Amino acid sequence: MKLVADNVEEMTIPDSVLHVLRQVAQAMASGKNVSIVTYNPELTTQQAADLLNVSRPHLIKLLEQGELPYIMVGTHRRVKFEDLTKYKQERDSKRRQLLDELIAESQDLGFYE
Incomplete structure (x- = not known):
């Protein structure tokens, strides 16, 4: 072609x-x-935040709480693309599960018919 x-x-x-x-x-x-997205095995915190659609300060909080692994390159944090995609998939899966539970509970209470 x-x-x-x-x-x-x-x-x-x-x-x-x-x-x-x-x-x-x-x-x-x-x-x-x-x-x-161009593949780069290590992302800056801003690039990682952009891919997760969160603010950079929120991403830093996730890193410091151990929710998402990172490495240090000099004085800068870097997030491995592989770790970021794994975290995003797990986060999205948890969100779907919680939404399904909320819908089921709402149906049990008669909010949906």
């Missing part, structure tokens, strides 16, 4: 990139937000 720009410049696209572009286009067509 080739990508052709307005100035007729052509660029061959690997199958792996084409697959990703299709997924992005499908997600956008269905109204979903799409983020593309």
